[in-house]
Amino acid sequence: MTTLRFRVVEKAFQTKPAAVHIPEERPSEYFGKYVFNREKMFKYLPTKVYQRLTDAMDNGATLDRDVADQVAAGMKRWAMELGATHYTHWFQPLTEGTAEKHDAFVEHDGKGGMMEEFSGKLLVQQEPDASSFPNGGIRNTFEARGYSAWDPSSPVFVVDDTLCIPTVFIAYTGEPLDYKAPLLKALRAVDKAATDVCRYFDPDVRKVMAYLGWEQEYFLVDEGLYAARPDLLLTGRTLMGHEASKNQQLEDHYFGAIPTRVAAFMKDLEIQALELGIPLKTRHNEVAPNQFELAPIFEECNLAVDHNMLIMSLMRKVARTHGFRVLLHEKPFKGVNGSGKHNNWSLGTDTGILLMAPGKTAEENLRFITFVVNTLMAVYRHNGLLKASIMSATNAHRLGANEAPPAIISSFLGTQLSRVLDHMEDSTLDELVALGGKHGMKLDIPQIPELLIDNTDRNRTSPFAFTGNRFEFRAVGSEANCASAMIALNAAMAEQLTDFKNDVDALMAKGEQKLAAIIQVIRRYIKECKPIRFDGNGYSEEWKAEAARRGLDCETSVPVIFDNYLSEGSVRMFESTGVMTRKELEARNEVKWETYTKKIQIEARVLGDLVMNHIVPVATEYQTKLIDNVYKLKGLFPPEQAGKLSAENVAIICKIAEHTSYIKEHVDSLVEARKVANKISGEREKAIAYHDTIAPMLEQIRYHVDKLELMVDDQMWTLPKYRELLFIR
Ligand code: ADP
Ligand code: MG
Numbered sequence: 001m002t003t004l005r006f007r008v009v010e011k012a013f014q015t016k017p018a019a020v021h022i023p024e025e026r027p028s029e030y031f032g033k034y035v036f037n038r039e040k041m042f043k044y045l046p047t048k049v050y051q052r053l054t055d056a057m058d059n060g061a062t063l064d065r066d067v068a069d070q071v072a073a074g075m076k077r078w079a080m081e082l083g084a085t086h087y088t089h090w091f092q093p094l095t096e097g098t099a100e101k102h103d104a105f106v107e108h109d110g111k112g113g114m115m116e117e118f119s120g121k122l123l124v125q126q127e128p129d130a131s132s133f134p135n136g137g138i139r140n141t142f143e144a145r146g147y148s149a150w151d152p153s154s155p156v157f158v159v160d161d162t163l164c165i166p167t168v169f170i171a172y173t174g175e176p177l178d179y180k181a182p183l184l185k186a187l188r189a190v191d192k193a194a195t196d197v198c199r200y201f202d203p204d205v206r207k208v209m210a211y212l213g214w215e216q217e218y219f220l221v222d223e224g225l226y227a228a229r230p231d232l233l234l235t236g237r238t239l240m241g242h243e244a245s246k247n248q249q250l251e252d253h254y255f256g257a258i259p260t261r262v263a264a265f266m267k268d269l270e271i272q273a274l275e276l277g278i279p280l281k282t283r284h285n286e287v288a289p290n291q292f293e294l295a296p297i298f299e300e301c302n303l304a305v306d307h308n309m310l311i312m313s314l315m316r317k318v319a320r321t322h323g324f325r326v327l328l329h330e331k332p333f334k335g336v337n338g339s340g341k342h343n344n345w346s347l348g349t350d351t352g353i354l355l356m357a358p359g360k361t362a363e364e365n366l367r368f369i370t371f372v373v374n375t376l377m378a379v380y381r382h383n384g385l386l387k388a389s390i391m392s393a394t395n396a397h398r399l400g401a402n403e404a405p406p407a408i409i410s411s412f413l414g415t416q417l418s419r420v421l422d423h424m425e426d427s428t429l430d431e432l433v434a435l436g437g438k439h440g441m442k443l444d445i446p447q448i449p450e451l452l453i454d455n456t457d458r459n460r461t462s463p464f465a466f467t468g469n470r471f472e473f474r475a476v477g478s479e480a481n482c483a484s485a486m487i488a489l490n491a492a493m494a495e496q497l498t499d500f501k502n503d504v505d506a507l508m509a510k511g512e513q514k515l516a517a518i519i520q521v522i523r524r525y526i527k528e529c530k531p532i533r534f535d536g537n538g539y540s541e542e543w544k545a546e547a548a549r550r551g552l553d554c555e556t557s558v559p560v561i562f563d564n565y566l567s568e569g570s571v572r573m574f575e576s577t578g579v580m581t582r583k584e585l586e587a588r589n590e591v592k593w594e595t596y597t598k599k600i601q602i603e604a605r606v607l608g609d610l611v612m613n614h615i616v617p618v619a620t621e622y623q624t625k626l627i628d629n630v631y632k633l634k635g636l637f638p639p640e641q642a643g644k645l646s647a648e649n650v651a652i653i654c655k656i657a658e659h660t661s662y663i664k665e666h667v668d669s670l671v672e673a674r675k676v677a678n679k680i681s682g683e684r685e686k687a688i689a690y691h692d693t694i695a696p697m698l699e700q701i702r703y704h705v706d707k708l709e710l711m712v713d714d715q716m717w718t719l720p721k722y723r724e725l726l727f728i729r
Pocket of ligand 2: 215293
C-alpha cells in the first residue's frame with residue numbers, strides 16, 4: 001500500500017531536465033512564425049484583399065463573401081505550407097478554457113478523389129454543436145442553435161496540424177455565449193467614449209485602444225506526484241495536506257535562482273510562445289515554493305486576452321514534456337501564497353499617447369488627470385461589480401487571505417499623484433485656471449515627474465493600484481479568463497467617460513470655457529470618488545471596518561457577490577454602453593452560480609472518497625499496529641510496567657479514534673447536506689447553500705485529516721505530502 005508514494009517520490013527526484021530544442025534563428029526571427037500576421041497577409045493575399053482585410057481589422061469594416069473566400073484561400077495556402085491539415089474555430093465559452101472542434105481541409109473532388117478545401121464561408125461562420133456549453137438557459141428559452149463567427153481583429157495561428165481561427169460564440173438570437181463577444185463590445189464602447197474625451201485635448205485622435213499586460217502566476221508539480229494526488233487531479237487543488245515544516249517563511253524562493261528542470265520548461269515554453277506571437281518577456285520565481293510567474297509585453301486588450309488563453313493551454317502542454325503538471329488554480333496549497341494574474345490596464349490613442357501616463361505640459365497633465373480621475377470614478381461606482389468580475393469558487397480561497405488583495409476593491413495612487421489630486425481639490429477654480437497672455441488659459445496643474453512610482457512607493461496590498469502609466473488590477477485569479485475583468489472595467493470606463501463628456505458639455509453650453517469646464521467637473525469627481533482611494537494596508541482588520549463605513553462593497557460570499565451583476569447600476573451601465581442586456585446578464589449569472597455549486601460539489605465528493613478510501617483505512621491500519629504493540633507489551637511485562645510503557649501509544653490510539661470517527665460522521669453529514677442543497681431549485685439559492693453549509697464542512701474535515709497526517713507512520717501514508725509536492729523540482 002505504501003509503495004506508490006515512495007515510488008513516485010524516488011522517480012521525481014531522479015527526473016533530469018528535458019532537452020530543449022533551441023531554434024537556430026534569433027527570437028526576433030522566429031517570433032510569430034505560426035501566426036498569419038500582417039507580413040504573411042501581405043505575402044499570401046492579393047493587394048486589394050490585403051487592404052480590405054486590414055481595414056476590417058483596424059476599423060471594423062465588414063468583409064463581403066468574395067473577399068472572405070480569397071482570405072481563406074491565402075490562409076489555407078500558408079497553413080498547409082506549415083503542415084496544417086485541419087482547421088478549427090477557436091472560442092472561449094463560459095467555462096475557464098477554450099473550445100475547438102477540428103475539421104480536415106479535405107472535401108470530395110467530385111471525381112471519386114479528395115481535395116483540400118477551405119472556403120470563406122467556413123472561415124467566417126460555423127455552427128459547432130453548442131448544446132453542451134454553459135448558457136444559463138438562453139438557448140433553452142430562445143433558440144437551440146449557436147454559431148461561432150470569425151474575429152478578424154485577432155490573427156489566426158497554427159498549432160500542431162491545425163489552423164486556429166479566433167471566433168466569438170453566440171446564440172442564434174444574438175446573445176453572446178462566450179467572453180469574446182461582450183469584450184469586443186466593451187472595447188468598442190470605451191474606444192468611442194474615450195475618443196470623444198480625447199478630442200477636447202487633441203482633435204486628431206481617431207481611436208483609443210485599451211491595453212492589457214497580464215502577469216501569469218502558476219505552480220509546477222512533478223507529474224508523478226500529481227498523479228498520486230486524486231484531489232489535485234480532479235479539483236486542481238489539494239483538499240488536504242499538512243503544511244511542510246518549511247514553506248515560504250525564509251523568503252528564499254522569490255526571485256531566487258530558477259531550478260534547472262524548471263528553467264528548461266520555461267525556455268521551451270518561451271520559444272513556443274514567441275513562435276505563436278505571444279511576446280513573453282519576464283520570468284521569475286514567485287513567493288511560494290514551486291511558484292513562478294511569466295509576463296509578456298502588453299498588447300491590445302482583445303489580443304492580450306487571446307494570448308493569455310493560448311499561453312495557459314500551451315503551459316499545460318509543455319509542462320508535460322518536462323515531467324511537470326502546471327497548476328493554474330488560485331490556491332493549490334493551504335498555508336503558502338496562491339496565484340493571481342495581475343491585469344495591467346491602460347488606454348492609448350492612435351496618435352501614440354498613453355492616456356494614463358503623465359505628460360510634460362500642464363495641458364497634457366490635465367488630460368492625464370482626466371483619465372485617472374474618471375478611472376477612479378468608474379471603479380468607485382462599480383466596485384462591487386469589479387469584485388464580482390474576478391470572483392469565483394477558486395479565487396475566493398486567495399482573496400482576503402493574508403497574501404492577496406482583500407475582497408474589497410479600493411485604489412492606491414501613491415503619494416505624488418494623491419498630492420496632485422489634493423492640490424486640485426484644495427485650490428480654487430481661479431487659482432487653477434488663470435487667464436494668461438495670448439494663449440488664453442493658463443493652467444496651474446502641478447508638474448508630475450514621468451517616473452511616478454519608485455519601488456518604495458508601491459502598495460502590494462492594493463487590488464487596483466496606479467503604477468506609473470497604468471492601473472494594475474491585481475485581484476484577477478490565475479485561472480480566470482481576463483476577459484471577465486476587462487469587460488467590466490472597460491464598460492464601466494466607457495459609461496463614466498460618456499457621463500464626463502455630458503457634464504463638461506453641459507457646462508460649456510452655459511458659456512463656460514472648455515478647460516475651466518473640464519477642471520470643474522474633475523474637481524467634483526475628485527471629491528465624489530474619494531472613498532475608493534486607500535493608501536494604507538489593505539490586509540488589516542481596520543480597513544474592513546473603514547471600507548464598510550465608506551460604503552464600499554464588503555460582501556465575502558461568492559454567490560452573493562455575483563448579485564452585483566444584476567444591480568440596477570450594473571444593468572444600466574451594461575445596457576447604456578451596448579455591452580450586454582439584462583437578459584444576458586441574468587443568463588450569465590445562472591452560469592456563474594451553477595459553476596460555483598458544481599465546483600464545491602466535486603470537491604465535496606473527492607474529499608469524501610479520499611478520506612474513506614485513503615485516510616481512514618491507513619489511520620486504522622496504523623492504529624491496529626499500535627494496539628498490537630500494546631497487547632504485546634502486556635504479555636511481556638507486569639501489568640503496571642506494561643501500562644506505563646504503552647501509555648503513549650494508548651493516547652495515540654484514542655486520538656486516532658477521535659479523528660477517524662469525526663471524519664466518518666462528518667462525511668456522512670456532508671452527503672446529507674448535499675442532498676438537501678441539491679433539492680433547492682433556484683441556482684442562486686443552491687449556490688448560497690453550498691457556500692454557507694458545504695464549503696465550511698470541507699475545511700472542518702480537512703482539519704482532522706491533517707492532524708492524522710502528523711500522527712500516522714510516514715511509511716504508511718499513501719498521498720504525497722506538501723514537502724514533496726512543493727520542494728521537488
Ligand atoms: P511588475 O511585476 O513589476 O508589476 P512585470 O514586468 O511583471 O511588472 O509586468 C508588468 C506588465 O505590465 C507587463 O506585461 C507590461 O508589459 C505591462 N505594462 C507596462 N506598461 C503598460 C501599460 N501602459 N498598459 C498596460 N500594460 C502595461
Ligand atoms: Mg510581476
